[in-house]
Amino acid sequence: MKFGPIHIIRDRTYSSLLHQIEATKPTNETQRLHEALDRARQELQRLGLDVDADDRFGAEIPKQLHLTPRLSGEGHEYAEPPTPAPSPLASFNVLDGWVSQFEINGEKVGGAVGLSTDERIEWLMDSIGGVKRKRLLELGPLEGAHTKMLCDAGAASVVAVEGFRASWLHCLVIKEIFNLERARFIYGDFNHYVADYHGPPFDAVLACGVLYHQLDPPALIAGLSKLTKTAMVWTHVADEAYPPDAVPAEVDGYRGRRMDYGDARNEYRNYCGGVAQEAIWLYHDELIRCFTENGFNHIESRGVTPTPAGPAVLFTATC
Ligand SMILES: C[S@@+](CC[C@H](N)C(=O)[O-])C[C@H]1O[C@@H](n2cnc3c(N)ncnc32)[C@H](O)[C@@H]1O
Known part of the structure; x- marks a missing residue:
């Protein structure tokens, strides 16, 4: 049964199993299951599959492979290592479940997604x-990898607003480690x-991977x-196939498709x-219309x- 645990992970039962385990008072049985899952994770890594990867970057990596960003070393029973x-x-190793890859003392650490060197x-x-000497706002920094790039490129300041608690804590660790x-x-x-917001304008706003996650x-x-007069954007856009299982929707006069995350946020x-x-994922032409109608008249797009x-677009929009 060498591959048994791997099937447990690959057939989407991993996270529900973990939830069951976490909801249960620790017993020998749950301890055994935890150990089996850990062995499966190691086996996947040995086979070259990255279990911490973010599935935005590879459809073949199933969602359930997102592992929990608990304090590293923590099991169902907390033990200070x-x-x-x-x-x-x-410091980096205090947290688990990194999605982004960072380099620390020449060593590549964290997840598999190269967000800290993102082209x-x-x-x-x-x-x-x-971005030298510019005051920037970043929406949804995840773990701070792009924030680090902006700082390394000479930004005067970056205010980064993150709405997921675990991700925000990861950002704080990155802020500390990379000063x-x-x-x-x-x-x-x-x-x-x-x-x-009522402060002074920002020189630019980075909205990478966030617009298609919003209700409006x-x-x-x-x-x-x-x-701001300058937006830097990467986002998915809707088409007939994406997002899957979505329904046509219109918001503030702009057309797109509405998707339901279900309970993924908790899962x-x-x-x-x-x-x-x-x-709501907007259609590409509707997204661009929305920017231009809000005064961002000049679009430079790849x-x-x-x-x-799903389809994605990378562009800057300036007034
Ligand atoms: C798909 S990730 C993109 C992360 C990063 N910007 C990138 O491009 O790799 C979306 C990030 O935005 C955060 N996020 C999404 N909607 C948000 C909101 N309304 N407020 C704050 N953070 C949000 C998520 O928690 C997550 O960290």
């Missing part, structure tokens, strides 16, 4: 003439942050137009979606490209 000598890696962000920064003094991570729903993307885009503890149960998780 032996305290190591202080080091960036020791989409390089393109976006180039497209607006760089991102000019970044500030705020926990909460960025729709509120944008709507309620046109309202967010309208809000952004009040606090995956390092979930990378939105803060509401539903989201066009729509297919990805395993």
Whole structure:
């Protein structure tokens, strides 16, 4: 039964099994199941499958492989691990379930997704003439990988608003390890942050991987137009096939498709979606119309490209 545990993971029962385990008072049986799942994870890694990967970047990696970002070493019974000598890696290892890959002392650590060297962000920064000395707002930083890129590229400041508690904690660890003094991570729903913002304008806003997770993307885009003249965007857009199981929808006069996340937000503890149960994916032309009608008249786009998780577009929009 060498591959038994792997099937448990691959046939989408992993997270429900974990939930059952976590809901149950620890017994010898649950301990045994935890150990079996850990062995399965190691076996998958030995076979070259990355169990921490974010499935946005590969349709073949099933969702249930998102592992929980619990304190590392924590099982169903909490146990403080032996305290190591202080080091960036020791701090990094306090948390588990990383999606993004980082390099610490020459070693690649974390998940499999190369967000800290993301060429989409390089393109976006180039497209607006760089971010040196600019004051930036970032929506949904996940674990701070893009924030680090913005800081490394010379941003004067980055305010990054993250709405998922575990992700926000990951961001704080990254801020500390890489000494991102000019970044500030705020926990909460960025729709509120944008709507309620009354400070000085931002030189640019990064909205990467977030618009298609919102209930009302046109309202967010309208809000952004009040606090910046420059938006850097990567987002999925709707077509006939994506998002799957979606229904036609219209919001604020813009057409798209509505999808329902179901209980995914509770099911995956390092979930990378939105803060509401539903989201509207706008069609590409409707998305661009929304930006231009909000005053972002100049669009520089790399066009729509297919990805395993649906069509996506990368562009900057400036007033
Ligand atoms: C798909 S991930 C994208 C992460 C990163 N920006 C990237 O491009 O790789 C979406 C991120 O935005 C966060 N997020 C989505 N909707 C949000 C909201 N309304 N307020 C705050 N954070 C949100 C999620 O928690 C998650 O970290």
